[in-house]
Amino acid sequence: MKSIAIVGASLAGLRSAQALRQHGFDGRLTVIGAERHLPYDRPPLSKDFLLGKVDEADLALAEPEDYTELAAHWRLGVLAERLDAAGGRIALSDGTEVRADGVLIATGGTPRTLPGTKSVAGIHTLRTVEDAIALRAALAEKPEHVVVVGAGFLGAEVAASARSLGLSVTVVEALNVPLAPVIGRELGAIAGALHADHGVGLICGHGVAGLLTSTEPGQRRVRTVCLGNGRELPADLVIVAIGMRPNSDWLAGSRIPVNNGVLTDAGWLTEIPTVAAVGDVARHERGPSGVRHEHWTSASEEPVIATANLLAGRHTAHCSCRGYFWSDQYGVRIQFAGSIAPSDDVRIIDGDPADRTFLAEYHRNGVTTGVLAMNMTKGFNRARRTLALEEDACPNCSSGESGGKRRPADEPTSSIPSIRA
Amino acid sequence: MILVCPISDLPPGAAIRVDGEPPIAVFNADGDLYAVDDTCTHQDASLADGWLEGCLIECPLHASCFDLRTGKATGPPAKRPIRTYPVAVVDGMIQIDDTAELGAA
Numbered sequence A: 001m002k003s004i005a006i007v008g009a010s011l012a013g014l015r016s017a018q019a020l021r022q023h024g025f026d027g028r029l030t031v032i033g034a035e036r037h038l039p040y041d042r043p044p045l046s047k048d049f050l051l052g053k054v055d056e057a058d059l060a061l062a063e064p065e066d067y068t069e070l071a072a073h074w075r076l077g078v079l080a081e082r083l084d085a086a087g088g089r090i091a092l093s094d095g096t097e098v099r100a101d102g103v104l105i106a107t108g109g110t111p112r113t114l115p116g117t118k119s120v121a122g123i124h125t126l127r128t129v130e131d132a133i134a135l136r137a138a139l140a141e142k143p144e145h146v147v148v149v150g151a152g153f154l155g156a157e158v159a160a161s162a163r164s165l166g167l168s169v170t171v172v173e174a175l176n177v178p179l180a181p182v183i184g185r186e187l188g189a190i191a192g193a194l195h196a197d198h199g200v201g202l203i204c205g206h207g208v209a210g211l212l213t214s215t216e217p218g219q220r221r222v223r224t225v226c227l228g229n230g231r232e233l234p235a236d237l238v239i240v241a242i243g244m245r246p247n248s249d250w251l252a253g254s255r256i257p258v259n260n261g262v263l264t265d266a267g268w269l270t271e272i273p274t275v276a277a278v279g280d281v282a283r284h285e286r287g288p289s290g291v292r293h294e295h296w297t298s299a300s301e302e303p304v305i306a307t308a309n310l311l312a313g314r315h316t317a318h319c320s321c322r323g324y325f326w327s328d329q330y331g332v333r334i335q336f337a338g339s340i341a342p343s344d345d346v347r348i349i350d351g352d353p354a355d356r357t358f359l360a361e362y363h364r365n366g367v368t369t370g371v372l373a374m375n376m377t378k379g380f381n382r383a384r385r386t387l388a389l390e391e392d393a394c395p396n397c398s399s400g401e402s403g404g405k406r407r408p409a410d411e412p413t414s415s416i417p418s419i420r421a
Numbered sequence B: 001m002i003l004v005c006p007i008s009d010l011p012p013g014a015a016i017r018v019d020g021e022p023p024i025a026v027f028n029a030d031g032d033l034y035a036v037d038d039t040c041t042h043q044d045a046s047l048a049d050g051w052l053e054g055c056l057i058e059c060p061l062h063a064s065c066f067d068l069r070t071g072k073a074t075g076p077p078a079k080r081p082i083r084t085y086p087v088a089v090v091d092g093m094i095q096i097d098d099t100a101e102l103g104a105a
Helices: A011-022 A064-070 A129-140 A153-164 A180-197 A296-312 A377-389 A398-402
Strands: A003-007 A028-033 A073-076 A080-084 A089-092 A097-099 A102-105 A109-111 A146-149 A169-173 A201-204 A208-216 A219-227 A232-234 A237-240 A244-246 A262-264 A275-277 A282-284 A323-329 A332-338 A345-352 A357-364 A367-374 A415-417 B002-006 B015-019 B024-029 B032-037 B051-053 B056-058 B065-067 B073-075 B087-090 B093-096
Touching: A003 A011, A011 A028, A011 A064, A011 A296, A102 A296, A129 A153, A129 A237, A146 A153, A153 A169, A153 A180, A153 A237, A153 A323, A180 A201, A180 A332, A180 A345, A180 A367, A219 A237, A262 A275, A275 A296, A296 A323, A332 A377, A345 A377, A357 A377, A367 A377, B002 B015, B024 B093, B032 B087
Parallel strands: A003 A028, A003 A102, A028 A073, A102 A275, A146 A169, A146 A237, A169 A201, A262 A282, A415 B015
Antiparallel strands: A080 A089, A089 A097, A109 A244, A208 A219, A219 A232, A323 A332, A332 A367, A345 A357, A357 A367, B002 B093, B015 B024, B024 B032, B051 B056, B056 B065, B065 B073, B087 B093
């Protein structure tokens, strides 16, 4: 392969470029990004960036010297519009075309919105740094009533950030228990209780039926969120955090199979082996319907395997890593690893959920399927490694890589006050 | 100079966090002691809670790696080094010199 184009210039795109060079690819490397920015870190957008504790420069995922080393051509602020996979041609929104022997799709996703809200002021979604800047400005206007639609991790983090600014916040969730499909009902209920702990209202089991708006000169502005049960919530600012849609429309007509994500084998190659897909947009083969992880860690790890396979032209490596994600909200750090079914048994291994400090394991048929911790980082990492040991050897799992040589820094890890001599 | 704890309290493989401004982590990596800034330079996480392998510490939150000898970030997402501190055992007590110039990176 003499030339490779990466479509998508966020975390998965950057890691793909870095991994290609680490694998020894010295050909022409082009990275196409819809946003005009070099790759930046999105997780702080709902937390420290929203609170003004970090700025845009802090979000940079790489330093200038890293870019010099990568020697890639960056085509930023343009959209990929069509892929001719057999011919290795990508048509861009500026009318130009990129030709490449190999293509890596890392186009991420777009936030889902409420229907009919496009032209309504006061309604926000959060994905890009521009979204975060707009939301930060809206929060700074001290809205009287903030409504967050969706009590997933993003919604919960935004609610926590808004609350820490002293605002009145209500979270609306269509599920009966927040996060139940992701972390199960029992622990989902505990995660949901964090809202009440911090004076944020949580309304579960009712979707948004509509909005009432006021008409100001030149614009419609949201005033009320109407729920499915008829309840009306006053709202000056609404943040919609109801998931994302993979950015794969541009692949129509490319012969790359797409079904809620770009379909790949377990090594992130598509049906056409010169095309791979990673990150939020990729649905890789696992179980009956495949898995699409929308996690930071997945976007960081998958490119290592995907690029090795892309360069080899066939599936030579795959990763069996279980999903890992974290969320910081209300000063509580939640960490999860595994692949669980919501019906798995939950056992509290350490701590107490009532204190919001605990470690829990998920079990099914005598097998540990996942671990979740609140404010128990060290115990979590130990449990996560044990979980990984049950998996196939995998270059992304340190247990597989080093034959179990690695270990957490052992006890005592206590924290002690500093005593001066 | 900060007094940490008796060396007998920090066996090989162990780590301890010394609260302060900034907090400092002390590791016993197979008999060699290292003292570094406890907070990952990427995002707020305690390296004393991390994963120790040889002279490398992996952040427990996003798996950034640092070389305890130099403080250099050896694996993403961290880009900036952590500060290193001279550490010694005097009369069986671990001591950190937190007045030294910024550790090399």
